[in-house]
Amino acid sequence: GATLRLILGDQLNQKHHWFDSVDDNVTYLIAEMRQETDYVKHHIQKVVAFFLAMRTFKEELSEKGHRFIYLKIGDPNNPQDLAKIIKAYCDATSAERFEYQLPDEYRLDVQLKRIAKSLKIDTHAVDTEHFYTSRYxxxxxxxxxxxxxxxxxxxxxxxxxxxxxxxxxxxxxxxxxxxxxxxxxxxxxxxxxxxxxxxxxxxxxxxxxxxxxxxxxxxxxxxxxxxxxxxxxxxxxxxxxxxxxxxxxxxxxxxxxxxxxxxxxxxxxxxxxxxxxxxxxxxxxxxxxxxxxxxxxxxxxxxxxxxxxxxxxxxxxxxxxxMPDYAKLNKLENQNPLPEFFWTGNTKMNCLKHAIGQSLTDAYAHHIQRLMVIGNFALLAQLHPDEVDQWYLGVYIDAIEWVEITNTRGMSQFADGGIVATKPYVSSSNYINKMSDYCGSCHYKHTQKQGDNACPFNFLYWNFLDAKKEHFKDNQRMTMMLSLLEKKSASEMEYIREKSAEIIKNPDTF
Ligand code: FAD
Ligand code: SF4
Incomplete structure (x- = not known):
């Protein structure tokens, strides 16, 4: 009988066994939809890349004889919602069977299970045949x-x-x-x-x-x-x-x-x-x-x-x-909103200006920029992991929740309390200066700890350790840092707290 097979935008595996031979009973369904463009605000290059890749995939496999239904984002008949689309095209093709590949996002997994259950025909899910490992x-x-x-x-x-x-x-x-x-x-x-x-x-x-x-x-x-x-x-x-x-x-x-x-x-x-x-x-x-x-x-x-x-x-x-608990974790109880400069790159901190600026112009930053510049600042400034996650999920060309959230909330923001990383990835300007040429042309001085020209990372770092020390007291990998913190004089700590409060309150003036 007729079979409808769904392909999601991140399932463009031409080597999947589905495509080993052409079967006239099978119709493939691919849809560009508002459901996927709107769950978070995305970088324009990310939306273009996915749609273009989906269209190319459809072209290349159509040429080999496979049959497709392809819904474009601007198509007036596009219901824009996965459940409606699947129902409509199961009917339109008189499908007796609906098949899909296991999605990699929890959100879509739940949704597809629910849709499959609601259909009155046979349904079946198969592996994507992409990863080395299976889900569990x-x-x-x-x-x-x-x-x-x-x-x-x-x-x-x-x-x-x-x-x-x-x-x-x-x-x-x-x-x-x-x-x-x-x-x-x-x-x-x-x-x-x-x-x-x-x-x-x-x-x-x-x-x-x-x-x-x-x-x-x-x-x-x-x-x-x-x-x-x-x-x-x-x-x-x-x-x-x-x-x-x-x-x-x-x-x-x-x-x-x-x-x-x-x-x-x-x-x-x-x-x-x-x-x-x-x-x-x-x-x-x-x-x-x-x-x-x-x-x-x-x-x-x-x-x-x-x-x-x-x-x-x-x-x-x-x-x-x-998942799904992971998406809510905020073990360090960070609450601050994202600074405006995450959307403009407009800051005097040169490392952030470059790493964020390039994320906005190219939808790309490499690992250490994501981790030790942007993520480092976000954690030191104690930004809420929900806001940090939304930003990372939107901005990068490669951001899909399974790999974005584990890297951001886990590895970078330590909001999982140490499931992914054994200690938080934070540093003062030392690390950034060691690995880059950012500090040389910065408004701030990486060598200074106090004064108007002091690099903000230099006080935010100690302020963070001070504010969160209770969370780290049993973490052996933090012992040395915490003992250095202890050695700081009361007046130095007062200065650190005051300066840090200033930047945390008004990050966009820095
Ligand atoms: P290369 O440096 O050339 O590395 C090769 C490949 O290794 C990458 O393409 C990627 O597939 C894989 N890889 C490297 N590091 C990681 C990692 N930590 N986790 C998973 N795969 C890795 N990667 C994403 O694919 N999507 C994301 O949304 C994402 N968000 C991130 C958020 C933060 C806060 C951090 C610190 C890292 C994130 N990463 C993410 C991991 C990594 O930064 C990117 O995979 C990498 O920068 C992509 O560029 P590339 O292909 O040139 O990587
Ligand atoms: Fe970044 Fe500080 Fe270096 Fe400036 S001095 S580039 S703010 S680490």
Whole structure:
């Protein structure tokens, strides 16, 4: 009988077994909808990237003979809501069966289960065939354990999938080369710049605007640069392997005013939309490594493998283990609203100006900018994790809740009380100055702790530890910091509290 198969915007896996052969009984349903553009306010490039990738996916598979119903955002007959769309098209196609791929977002999982239950025909959910792990694999792996250490999950993954292991031992003798991934970039080695895609998205942009979708951020409609097709994504991967991998690990944590991407791959959107799979990426990277062992050090490769085989799968597993409670956690009881400069980049703090500014112009910032500049400030200023989450979920090209919330609320804001991170990622200006050139051209002086020119991170840091010390008193990794805090004189602490109260009250004057 006739079957209707739903494909969500982040399920663009052409290698899924669904597409192994053409079946005339099957109709695929893809819908651009207000339900998805409106659950949070998104960066315009993110909306364009998803719609363009969905349209490209439909084109490419239609050419192979698969049948599609595709609803555009501006289509007057588009109900804009998943339940209504599914019901309408089950009827229209006289479907006797409805199938979908397991969504990666809790919100959609609940919704789809409810919809499936309400239909009067057979329904069936299948895996997306994208990740290395299944939804609850991490939960099972850590069952009965108190600490959910990424490192032990990562080693299990390396062994299970035979990635850089021989006889159960890691290649090169070490599992982790994190210690060597700490270089500052000072203009060399040169970063080769690719030409980019420069797609013209003027028409799509108009459709999105005319549909009334509210977005933020900037876009150059004649030079849209994110990969949206299989060929685009493979070319980004190829470019990464050939040109960037060789220095990836070394400069993974570096930041620079003139270089937004450094040696980062920019593959997160391609993978999160499932246009390419993590296995394809890892296989290609390892192939490049094995063919060029004399040029590429193992630490560069291991650093990259850890992000994808380790962190990415780990975050997904944590998400399914901890949701839905996770989305409400605020263990440090932070309450402050987001400063206006998160929407403008307009601040004298140079590191934030660059990291936020680039997020707004490019829908991208790399990991350390997200973690040690923007996230660091948000935590030190004790911003409410709900507001921080909404911002991160909206602004980044790769932001989908399963990977956004675990990184933001968990790793960066410590609002989960230490499920993901063993201690909060906070620092004074020291770290930022060590890893970037931001401080050199800043209005504030990274060396100063007091006075009008003192770097705000330098007092906010101690103020945060002071305000939250009760939360950390049993955390051994915080002992040293707390004992340094104890040594501060009463007058210094008074100054720290006063200055911090000023910036927390009026962040946009700084
Ligand atoms: P590269 O540096 O080239 O890394 C390669 C790949 O590794 C990435 O594409 C990504 O798939 C994976 N990866 C690296 N770090 C992580 C991580 N911590 N968690 C999961 N995967 C990782 N990543 C997202 O995909 N979506 C998000 O919404 C997101 N939000 C974040 C929020 C905060 C506060 C922080 C600190 C990190 C967040 N990350 C998120 C992780 C990471 O910053 C991005 O994956 C990365 O910057 C994407 O750029 P890239 O592809 O050039 O990465
Ligand atoms: Fe950021 Fe402080 Fe450095 Fe300025 S001095 S760039 S505010 S860390």
């Amino acid at each position: 694999e991490l939960k099972d792996f850590f069952s009965g354990k108190k600490q959910l250490l990424m490192e032990s999950f990562y080693r299990m993954m390396r062994k299970k999938h035979g990635i850089m292991v021989e006889n159960g031992q890691p290649d090169g003798g070490k599992w982790n080369y994190d210690q060597s991934n700490r270089k500052k970039w000072k203009g060399t080695p040169e970063i080769p710049h690719e030409r980019g895609f420069r797609k013209d998205v003027t028409d799509l942009l108009k459709e999105i605007e005319q549909a009334g979708v509210k977005t933020f951020g900037e876009i150059d409609p004649e030079k849209f640069n994110w990969p949206v097709s299989r060929a685009d994504c493979l070319s980004v991967l190829n470019y990464f392997c050939k040109e960037l991998l060789v220095h990836f690990g070394d400069y993974q944590d570096a930041m620079h005013t003139e270089e937004k991407y450094l040696f980062h791959s920019r593959l997160s959107f391609a993978m999160n939309a499932k246009i390419i799979s993590p296995k394809e990426v890892i296989d290609k990277v390892l192939e490049q490594y094995h063919e060029n062992k004399e040029n590429i050090d193992i630490s560069q490769v291991e650093g990259f493998v850890r992000q994808i085989v380790g962190w990415r799968e780990y975050m997904r597993g944590i998400y399914w283990k901890e």
